[in-house]
Amino acid sequence: MEEQSPRVAQELADLIIDQLRNDPYTLSQCSLVSSQWLVRSKMWLFRDLKLTLKCYHHKRDYNARLIETFANPESKLAPLVRSLIIVGPDDDIPLQ
Numbered sequence: 001m002e003e004q005s006p007r008v009a010q011e012l013a014d015l016i017i018d019q020l021r022n023d024p025y026t027l028s029q030c031s032l033v034s035s036q037w038l039v040r041s042k043m044w045l046f047r048d049l050k051l052t053l054k055c056y057h058h059k060r061d062y063n064a065r066l067i068e069t070f071a072n073p074e075s076k077l078a079p080l081v082r083s084l085i086i087v088g089p090d091d092d093i094p095l096q
Contacts, residue, residue: 014040021047046080052087 008016013036020026021044031041053063070078 010036046077048083050085
């Protein structure tokens with residue numbers, strides 16, 4: 001018989017993840033623990049984004065895909081974003 005790992009109450013897991021909101025690396029690790037931890041971790045990981053567009057010719061497709069991801073009405077990431085800053089390749093001043 002295989003032993004199951006002990007479970008942490010979701011309310012406690014949410015409190016722990018909330019305390020890690022300024023630590024993207026640890027949040028990304030938390031997102032791998034379980035589907036429940038993934039939901040809360042994504043909330044913080046994608047809350048404030050800064051996208052820097054690349055000016056290199058071979059990066060144009062990357063920029064288009066990135067923008068399409070957020071413009072797509074079926075995107076699962078877009079609803080999580082509360083603040084988005086887009087910086088152009090030659091811009092010192094971000095677009096908000």
